[in-house]
Amino acid sequence: MSVDRREFLSIAATASGAFVLGFWVPTQSNAQSVPGAAWYEDPATPEINAWIVISPDDTVTIRIGQTELGQGVWTSNAMMVAEELQCDWNKVRPQYASANRDAREKAPEWTLNVPGNGAKDPKGGGEPGFANRDPHGVNGIPDSLYRRMRTNAASSVKDGRYYLQLAGAEARERLLLAASDLWTVPVSELTAKDSIINHTASGRTTTYGQIAGRAARTPHPHPETIKIKSPDQWTLMGTERKNLDVPAKVMGKTVYGIDVRVPGMKWAAVKACPVYGGTVKSYDFDNIRQLPGVRSAVQFPIPDPALTRGRIFSGGVAVIADTWYQAKTALDRMPIEWEIPPAHAAFNTANMRQALLAGLDQPGNVRVNQGNVDDVFTGAAKVVEATYSTPYLARARMEAGNATVLVTDNRVDIWIGDQSPQETRFSASKITGIPEENVYLNLCHLGGGFGRNGNGPQAEQAIMIANAHRGTPIHLLWTREEDFIGTTYRAMGMARLKAALDAEGWPVALEVRTAMQEGGFGPEASFDVASRYYVPNYRFSNHTTKFHVPVGTRRGVGQAAHEFYRESFMNELAHAAGKDPYYYRRELISRTSLPYKDDMIRALDIAAEMSGWGKPLPRGTAQAIALEERGGETNRMATVSAMVHTVSVSREGKVKLERVDIAHETGFSLVNPLSVKKQLEGQIIWFYNDAMHQANTIEEGRIVENNFDKFRISHIDEAPPEINIRFFKTGHWLLGMGHDRATSVQSAIGDAIFQITGKRLRDLPYGGQDLSWSIPDPTQNAVPRQL
């Protein structure tokens, strides 16, 4: 049946009655604050610039264009502004920047060009990715007010540093100009520190709060004066700072999207077709309309792929009720029939795996072909070949997908935790026909991110439902099972690596073939640049196959799987050569001409030393090493580290990650080393789960593992008891920290299992496979310490 249009209208009428006095917009900043902390909200006090408002009590409100999802961006972005502003860090309060204002205003001219990068990178790194301009931030950085509002690709520091530092510097210079104007003394005689301006000669002082009003009226300072500081001048950036939003988080006061309450709001529970590409054939609202609290039901189509970056999700149906639990229980009882594309229902993990394997036998898309791989294989002393696989993987952030949307005749309000608000603004406009300038996003913290909300259609669904209920705020919330349908997946993948070794065990030819679903992110993942470890003859090809699962940018994208392939294979080669895997890697890196090879060798050396590499270990315990680098094959920016994992396997086959030793470069400097440590600790757990527990399989076209009973996430008992992190300084800018910094957990656990049990596992995850072992001591397979 179709939805009763009159029902919408009656709801709309009551709701709009409640809104006659205008919109009630909760102040997100207030909601995020700790009680007692002063947040500056008085619109009568002008801002210094679009990023900074200073109140008379010296509270500095810093507007953040990225979304806080646990990576610490509210703190690190604020640090970048405050470093230059030279304000009192204890009085800094972050607040989300307005995505609506971003639709209306262009970025100030002075943020578009960076006079100096803060420090000269010998490899030219540190240039912001400003070359491409894209209004929605997908394929480049917009030149709208807050520039890049996306939170992705571990790039918040890399891309934001320039204009955030510039914003701080611009405001500082205005404050100094205002004081100079007030006291009629030259600016050059003034100093600014911790929100206090001093004129030493006359002994006069003022505070930022006192002078802020005047500073706001001061003309833009001379561009010469707003250069950004180099890392050796930093006093705040580069120091460990606790995250500013943690006090609210330990009190349960942080407002996530799921916590938003708007007057007159109704709740929507939805079911989308569990087979992607499917739609609703019919549903029977009459069956449930009498249930308590139930208001209406609405069918929605497959969200327009133009709004979901080409991905095909599913059509579905929503039930709207007074509370979410009422909506959800009613929906569970509502009969729904699906229209499922038969070709999609025919997919299952086994036939998809077959298709990928068949892909590996094809020539594929040859991306690199150096030397003469085939000839070398023909005459090789030894050939090693291995085929690895990685499953589909969901992000499974803790906060289930949700969005609250109110559509009226010429305005859309959205309350959401969103990694890409500029895109959501665009979606809202496209779906409702209301211009982007009239779309207001009230951004909330996200309960985990790991990829733009799964690139999933939570916002698009909520906007479609609210658009059918104009005048009533609709809060859509997915069940966990629905969240597994609404997310995108890291593509399932396979790789075949084949190497020819010379008489001494060094690789003389390497062929790498990877296979992945078409559209999967990072099918080349740096294999297309270089093999990383030296080999004179190298060929890389990738192979894509069409499947129906929407794939997206899960943490680490293709890189995480590719690092598993590459580093696992290096361990296999070292064992085949009878050489120590640390020494083997070190030697092969030193033979390359990679731009960051010295940093890579240093990382390996430090990690090996930290871990006591080479010392005898108890039976049942083994160590494995790997490089963790991103961009290191290129001559641009890179982040380099190395890790040693100490792993035990009990005779019964229980795996334990005992200890992780990490040598991580800082580049010129990290912004907030505390957040980096937390990232590293968290990513160890993330990739441990990828290695041991997680897989999404497909049956009849549907995702099977759709809640945490089947999609396992480890508990505290599996966390490594010891994590040691040592930072070392290098001389370049870093590429980012947010996602692929502990991928080696995968290859290392696999290699430790091999060393201890003699079993070589090449399909992730390892959990659930028989890992038991017995005497005679299978550590015969272990690393021979030939140095």
Next chain:
Amino acid sequence: MAFDLTVNGTRHTIDADPTTPLLWVIREHLGLTGTKFTCGIGQCGACTLHIDGQAIRSCSVPANVAVGKRITTIEGISPDGSHPIQIAWKELDTPQCGYCQSGMIMSALALLQRRPDPSDADINASVTNICRCGTYHRVRQAIHVAANLMKSRRQQ
């Protein structure tokens, strides 16, 4: 159907189906949103609160189970974040996204109330909440710090 619940020391009359999971009564009827929904099937612990001092996964118990009992949520452990466990959590900068942390704190607090000086094995056995951000390393340290703070408060 109305029934009464005592939450964080205040008695409330709830107008809802008494078999509604306690989580949704707490979140939707009482507006206490610190207690979180994640899995809805008792797997993750994000919805953990205390009933008579015991850690309970509130998504999986009907609200009427708590009638006549003392319910404590994250909002009830201190008015200002000054509970030793909150101080310890802040000291270690434990949360990342923070979404699991209310439940994590409530589980850890139940453990500390039962076992004021927990071993790592006690923590492993009792704090079985899921944290997708992987904050376990700091959670463990923070529990030990909280145990010490609580001990010194008791001695004062």
